[in-house]
Amino acid sequence: MSLRKFTLVTLLVMVAVGVFSLPIANAQPTLKDTVTNIINSIYATGDISVIDTQFAPTFVRHPAETDINALKISALSLRAAMPDLTAATEIVLVEGSFAAARVRLTGTFTGEFVSPNALPIAPNGKVIEFAVHLLYRFDEAGKIAEEWDGFDNLNFLGQLGVLPSLGFTPVAPMQYPAVVDVGMSPQNKQLVQGYFDAFNQANWGYIDTAFKADFAAHNPFGTLDRAGMSADLQRLRGALPDLTETVTQVVTEGNWTAALYTIKGTFTGQYVNADGSSIPPTGQPLDLPAITFFRFDEQGLVAESFEVYDSLSFLTQLGLITVTAPILEITPTPGA
Amino acid sequence: MRSTRFTFLITVCVLLLSAKTLLAQAELDCITLVEQALTSFGTNCADLDSGMTCYGHQNVQAETNSTNTSPFSAPADQIPLSSVASLATTGANPATGEWGLALANMIPADTTESVDIILMGEAEMSLAPTVPTSLQLKGGFGGSGCAEAPSVAAIATQPNTVASLKINGVDMNALGLVVFQQESANAIKALVYNGSLTVVGGATAQGGQTLAGVMDNNGTILFWSAARPSTEAETRTLIVAADALSRLGLIEATPVPPPTATPLPTSTPLPSASCGSGVTHVVQPGENLFRIALRYGTSIDAISQANGITDINQIVVGQALVIPCGVDNGSSSVAPGSENTGSEPTSEPSGEATAVPPPATVGPGMTIDCTGFNGQLPPGAPPTFQDLFNQFCQ
Secondary structure, eight states: OOHHHHHHHHHHHHHHHTOTTSBOTTSSHHHHHHHHHHHIIIIISOOTHHHHHHEEEEEEEETTTBOHHHHHHHHHHHHHHOTTOEEEEEEEEEETTEEEEEEEEEEEOOSOBOOTTSOOBOOOOOEEEEEEEEEEEEOTTSOEEEEEEEOOHHHHHHHHTSSOOOOOOOOOOTTTTOOBOOSOHHHHHHHHHHHHHHHHTTOTHHHHHHEEEEEEEEETTEEEEHHHHHHHHHHHHHHSTTOEEEEEEEEEETTEEEEEEEEEEEOOSOEEOTTSOEEOOOOOEEEEEEEEEEEEOTTSOEEEEEEEEOHHHHHHHTTSOEEEOTTSOOOOOTTO | OHHHHHHHHHHHHHHHHHHHHHHHHHHHHHHHHHHHHHHHHHHHHTTOOTTEEEEEESOEEEEESOSSSOOOOSTTOEEEGGGEEEEEEOOOBTTTTBOOEEEEEEOOTTOSSOEEEEEESSEEEEEOTTOTTEEEEEESTTOOSOTTSOOEEEEEEOTTOOEEEEETTEEEEEESEEEEEEEETTEEEEEESSSEEEETTSOEEETTEEEEEEEOTTSOEEEEOOOEEOOHHHHHHHHHHHHHHHHTTSSOSSSSSOTTTSOOOSSSOOOOOOOOTTOEEEOOTTOOHHHHHHHHTOOHHHHHHHHTOSSTTOOOTTOEEEOOOOOOOSSOSOOGGGGGTTOOOOSSOOOOTTOOOOOEEEETTEEEEOGGGTTOOOTTOOHHHHHHHHHHHO
16 A cells, blocks of 8 residues: 555544544654654764665755765764764654654764864854754655755854854744644645745735734744734845745645745845835845745644745855855855 | 760761872872883883784783684783784773773785884774774773873874875875874864875875864764864874884984983973973973973974974974963864854944945854945844844944
8 A cells, every 4th residue: 555545544534533633643654753763863873874774875965966975974074073962853744755854953062063175163062953954755665865955054153153143042843743633734735835826926915814913933043923024025025026935845744834945036126124224236146945844723824934044045145245164165055 | 975976077087188188199190100001011012023912001902813812911912913803902090000002013915014003091993804904993982081191093104104004994194103083983083293194085184283084883984174283182192192102112202312212200200381481491301392392381383483493303402492382273272253152243233334344254264244235234124134234244
């Protein structure tokens, strides 16, 4: 029986007995457990042999477009820098051959952070904590063929002490760790797609109808309320009038939906601040992948969102800052 | 009753004082332990025959791959390296007088020149039976009871002879004395005392430089960093390893005279002294720049620069050296950029639109140019860019 059929049968059974609002963590135990175990093995115990056994030889990691070896290097360089590294898989969503995970990595920076053939970054002894959003695609053989990373270099390097830190600690999702089925996953998926469509059409009213009044948006620069997020997006669109967010993959399960999308636009307009002052355009293009987890309430409204993208790449692509970093290579971003 | 209680209190006080005295002695014993262990090492393992392994100082365990060869049982025991599958030494313990030291002499397959391998403290070495030049080293992991008695696995080549070795899965060309120190399950360092270490297809470290490497859980090295200057702590480790080599007669601590001719006092190490302006030191027999830097708590670089020394091995007995206080130019200190973290973001950033903020230096060699903001950001801007501007561009 295929995984999809199994899911369907499970859902039908649940509908038949009317068991909504129950945890469905066991609906697809195999793939969900596999994802959690892989993340634990790689990051929490440093057992990279799972990369050889669970990842396809042709594996590609986006957006850096790197291979299995680069994945091993990045995992172990984290563990060399933070020997007590722990990985809390806060959310895992599985749908079809895709899995999306939000992982909180925490460790004490007591060893050097080493990149191949680059000068190491000296440890500062501080506890480093950051959230990573991962999207996996499994192939027919059940191996991970592709991975998309939501990783914020600015936050990470700021905590390592080589860039100024904004001092944000990742917010823990409510209802952690349960994924609760409120029987509206298909609608949630439609609503998320609707949000991106509305964004691309500058239909800001959609936010007020689809998002709860006490909605909170957690992004790399902090947390915004519903009005704050709407205003923030409108200011950004003012600066990048051709701004679009194109969804390439949605993974939905229970009351959570994760979306992988690309933010594109050109900084040709004034970035107008709340008080009317502005930042002049630089004419630079933006092409940035992002992964957001949306949490829905039982009425099917978005209660909270967690967005991770590389804010260092965001600022450098827009031409707002230029980082000269001979000591390490910043992960290249397509279009940058 | 009262007198019994008084006697009891006195006894407790005496016991506490005794314990304190014992603890104080244990601290001192570290230095004595190192001196005595190195002296024994020199006595037990000097002039080791080619292809042999020597038990230098307690404790050393050998696993053999032959039933005919007895493992080590006591210091000065020697067994052929060809019969050794793995060798392990124990970490320093002043209470038991342990600080395992072992020496192995290996002839790599493609040369007739041998390589000496020294294990100190908590260290391990295993040889791949089919590849005589392939070594698996482990050292320094798990800490030590004595800061003065490091745990390392070191390699010393013959003078002016490069040895090609596969170390923990990586092909490397070593020259001189190279010390490997494991930091944690996934972190290893290679410290170069003199000569050089080249990772085939990768970085090269010269004397006084360190490479940082990342290993998997099996000890296989995945990659190395670029070379950085060795830190003071690393230099201290190198001095001890070099000292061991000189006790074995394998290197000369200073060009003239050989340290074996006038060995340092074994149990009364030189007292430490303070560096500073106006401080000078006259080089004594058996001293080298590392020892002098260590004694005065300064760096080799600082002494070299202050005295115009280009080759750190070229100091002579009787030479007067200025001893400034050196700044550790390694990367062991906190990166300068981290200090910016809590820097005062002025709540009223300048609204004067004319000033373009200069590039801010935030880390070692890392700069941020805020020209894009163009000094345009006034008070009251939304938190996102306001915070960024304050943090990056002030």
